[in-house]
Amino acid sequence: MAEEEVKKAKKEAIPRQKMPEQAPEVRRRNFKEVPTGYTPETAMLEAQRCLQCKKPGCVDGCPVQVDIPGFINHIKEGNFTEAARLLWQKNSLPAVCGRVCPQEVQCEGVCIVGKKGQPVAIGNLERFAADYERINGKGELPPKAPPTGKKIAVVGSGPSGLTVAGDLIAKGHEVTVLEAFHKPGGVLVYGIPEFRLPKEIVFSEVAFMERQGVKLECNSVVGRTVTLDELFAQGYDAVYVGVGAGLPTFMNIPGENLIGVLSANEYLTRANLMKAYLFPEYDTPIVKGKNVVVLGAGNVAMDSARTAMRLGADNVKIVYRRSRQEMPARAAEIHHAEEEGIEFFLLTAPTRFLGNEKGRITGMECLKMELGEPDQSGRRRPIPVKGSEFKMDCDLVIVAVGAGANPLLTQSTPELSLNKRGYIIADPETGKTTKKGVWAGGDIVTGSATVILAMGAGRKAADSIHNYLKWGW
Amino acid sequence: MFKIVKREEMAGGTVILNEIEAPLIAQKAKPGQFVILKANETGERIPLTMADTDPQKGTITVIYMIVGKSTALFKTLKVGEGYKDVIGPLGKPTHVEKVGTVVCVGGGTGVAVLHPIARALKEAGNHVIAVIGARNKGLLILEEQMKAASNELHVCTDDGSYGHHGFVTEVLKKMLETKDVKLVVGIGPVPMMKFVSKMTKEFNVKTLVSLNPIMIDGTGMCGGCRVSIGGETKFACVDGPEFDGHLVDYDGLMQRLQAYCDEEKECYGTFCKLNP
Numbered sequence A: 001m002a003e004e005e006v007k008k009a010k011k012e013a014i015p016r017q018k019m020p021e022q023a024p025e026v027r028r029r030n031f032k033e034v035p036t037g038y039t040p041e042t043a044m045l046e047a048q049r050c051l052q053c054k055k056p057g058c059v060d061g062c063p064v065q066v067d068i069p070g071f072i073n074h075i076k077e078g079n080f081t082e083a084a085r086l087l088w089q090k091n092s093l094p095a096v097c098g099r100v101c102p103q104e105v106q107c108e109g110v111c112i113v114g115k116k117g118q119p120v121a122i123g124n125l126e127r128f129a130a131d132y133e134r135i136n137g138k139g140e141l142p143p144k145a146p147p148t149g150k151k152i153a154v155v156g157s158g159p160s161g162l163t164v165a166g167d168l169i170a171k172g173h174e175v176t177v178l179e180a181f182h183k184p185g186g187v188l189v190y191g192i193p194e195f196r197l198p199k200e201i202v203f204s205e206v207a208f209m210e211r212q213g214v215k216l217e218c219n220s221v222v223g224r225t226v227t228l229d230e231l232f233a234q235g236y237d238a239v240y241v242g243v244g245a246g247l248p249t250f251m252n253i254p255g256e257n258l259i260g261v262l263s264a265n266e267y268l269t270r271a272n273l274m275k276a277y278l279f280p281e282y283d284t285p286i287v288k289g290k291n292v293v294v295l296g297a298g299n300v301a302m303d304s305a306r307t308a309m310r311l312g313a314d315n316v317k318i319v320y321r322r323s324r325q326e327m328p329a330r331a332a333e334i335h336h337a338e339e340e341g342i343e344f345f346l347l348t349a350p351t352r353f354l355g356n357e358k359g360r361i362t363g364m365e366c367l368k369m370e371l372g373e374p375d376q377s378g379r380r381r382p383i384p385v386k387g388s389e390f391k392m393d394c395d396l397v398i399v400a401v402g403a404g405a406n407p408l409l410t411q412s413t414p415e416l417s418l419n420k421r422g423y424i425i426a427d428p429e430t431g432k433t434t435k436k437g438v439w440a441g442g443d444i445v446t447g448s449a450t451v452i453l454a455m456g457a458g459r460k461a462a463d464s465i466h467n468y469l470k471w472g473w
Numbered sequence B: 001m002f003k004i005v006k007r008e009e010m011a012g013g014t015v016i017l018n019e020i021e022a023p024l025i026a027q028k029a030k031p032g033q034f035v036i037l038k039a040n041e042t043g044e045r046i047p048l049t050m051a052d053t054d055p056q057k058g059t060i061t062v063i064y065m066i067v068g069k070s071t072a073l074f075k076t077l078k079v080g081e082g083y084k085d086v087i088g089p090l091g092k093p094t095h096v097e098k099v100g101t102v103v104c105v106g107g108g109t110g111v112a113v114l115h116p117i118a119r120a121l122k123e124a125g126n127h128v129i130a131v132i133g134a135r136n137k138g139l140l141i142l143e144e145q146m147k148a149a150s151n152e153l154h155v156c157t158d159d160g161s162y163g164h165h166g167f168v169t170e171v172l173k174k175m176l177e178t179k180d181v182k183l184v185v186g187i188g189p190v191p192m193m194k195f196v197s198k199m200t201k202e203f204n205v206k207t208l209v210s211l212n213p214i215m216i217d218g219t220g221m222c223g224g225c226r227v228s229i230g231g232e233t234k235f236a237c238v239d240g241p242e243f244d245g246h247l248v249d250y251d252g253l254m255q256r257l258q259a260y261c262d263e264e265k266e267c268y269g270t271f272c273k274l275n276p
Ligand SMILES: Cc1cc2nc3c(=O)[nH]c(=O)nc-3n(C[C@H](O)[C@H](O)[C@H](O)COP(=O)(O)OP(=O)(O)OC[C@H]3O[C@@H](n4cnc5c(N)ncnc54)[C@H](O)[C@@H]3O)c2cc1C
Pocket: A100, A101, A102, A155, A156, A157, A158, A159, A160, A161, A178, A179, A180, A181, A184, A185, A186, A187, A188, A191, A192, A220, A221, A222, A223, A242, A243, A244, A245, A246, A268, A299, A300, A303, A330, A406, A408, A409, A441, A442, A443, A444, A448, A449, A450, A451, A452, A454
């Protein structure tokens, strides 16, 4: 055997390092993070599995083209700080992305090692490097360009807005982030639960940006407290709109206003942002269901189901009208949910909610479905099976069937052109909208997507804003 | 922090007035809009209507009744202390135009919500007849202010300890029978708004009510505040809080207001024990 091949064979002999996790029986009743993270030793071992390909598939698979072999090589050498720095070049929130990216359809999905066996655990390594640096690093501020005297307002403090803020402050501009809620972070804080993404990580990222000079103004509902035109009148030179897809979707079936039928947005906001899982230490209450039904099968549905389990449910059912293959959640979330005892009722759709005389939900009527021809989304269309009606008892229903564009800001800014569904039209390369000096990106442009895509859009817009401030629209 | 610059106890300490520094909100707020307040880190987000604003001073005024843990906690805040978060102005402003004779009916703390609306309607050139009520004289609020904000003021108490002995709807009925009323604005407890609307329906007079469902974000993001209006689901925080009184499903609203009553009792009970 040639020396190269010996090296390769040795690498292949190292199995993918397992992520240590809290046991399912334990974690299903607590809100602590599920995976506990690699140790430096496991991280270095896992890093050895990377072939350092000349033409790496993973980099193309990553929406922001992180230098994956590069940062993995630093981990292999034990240079964790260097690894984190390299990650930051392309991704300002690696500790978040390592935890929530759908790696199986991105970097890891096209990893060469994965062709024969299991792909390199890129997400776990990304998380490791970022966590290591956050906990052990000196917290040195990145270099900042000399002040330009230009002022930028960023509306919304989700991953997309935070990326724009981080990029533009480094380029020497003054940046103010306006956030409607009383806490920054967007979905990372109000939507994704503590057991999947500890809030302390998000707040530490935000605090880091504040140390770099980003100003944060919470409790600012743009469109109400202040309008985009008023921001320009106050002297801002450019505005980035990253307000997310904050409009709940309901099923439009009878009984939807019964007590105990909640949008996932409401349920998760109560649980996460308002910390209702710590009620009565925190004042906000939440419905603690015993027989819980979650409608939908995306990440939002998995998060709702697993939250309900942690709040003491006897059983939690995911009810989804298509089959397992079409479930949009990350593979890891579905796996974790199943381990925690969440049941899946697939090819099932509710037709009405049933309540008692106090207006509380007691159950729902359902229909079985079968799959027909593919629809516009390319997924096979569910068709009701005649005569398959049945009843399901429940005392809490969480509706997690998607989100829409919240019109609060866009209604107050008629010059922003919207598409049919109410999302802002923006140039995919630059993020420019139809209103001069205004950029947009993230979920408010694409509809509900992913953290990394929202960040990618933010990065492109930041570059475009920087050019505009130098050269004009 | 949003500092409290003035604090008053009303209705024997069951109702509190806070004037709060919030310059941005004070500049933008219009009658009928509300704010969401959060006292501290662990607090709940509580919606309260602005009873007054002073754009020059940069302050807003809220008037609230103590009904549970959060309002009891608000009551403990002194002048110089403040709220951690105040968000607003939220909701659609009242549509104010000159229509002629308007009857403004307010019950309980609803009078606080009614006051800026009555004043705006009067300033717009309407003949404003105000009818305000409370269970007894001690619980009546803002009588002087309502007098100034209206052309005619009628006061009712359920027990007859002051003014007309009986419900506001009785006085309203007389007005509807004897005057050419173009618009009724009814704000107060849900049952009161329900009966006001039922009565004005008989007289076919347009009626506005202000709904108070449980809210969280106040920006149309959670759907928790949904109410059924003419069979259609609306979000009170962005589509309201004012709606056509003849279309509101009041029974549904009353039920939904009870969603967390067990938890609220527990929370309030503990708070009362700790803060006798
Ligand atoms: C429960 C849940 C789980 C998810 N899980 C994953 C996952 O595992 N992996 C993944 O990649 N993606 C996941 N997503 C999707 C991902 O979180 C979003 O795609 C991403 O957060 C979008 O980022 P954004 O910056 O565009 O908007 P958001 O994160 O929605 O942030 C928008 C911010 O703008 C604020 N805002 C809104 N209106 C205004 C206004 N008028 N004025 C001021 N501020 C305003 C909002 O309060 C919010 O803070 C999940 C989403 C949810 C809801």
